[in-house]
Amino acid sequence: MPSSALAESSNSSVAEILAKLGTDPKTGLDSAQLRERLSKYGPNALPEEKKSALAALLAYFWGDRSHG
16 A cells, blocks of 8 residues: 555545455455455565574673563
8 A cells, every 4th residue: 555545544434445445344355356466565474583693692691682
């Protein structure tokens, strides 16, 4: 969803947003719509953050337990 559409959606009702997206709230997307959106926008996932072994080792010695 482009950022301008996202800004407009903050003032819209759920029904208006679903209509703009062409989505039926009861049935969701059919297979063709799913494939089309997947190829256009990619998967609905965030990339996994990779942690280096060196950073984990240094964090251990510096007492920062949030990295390990």
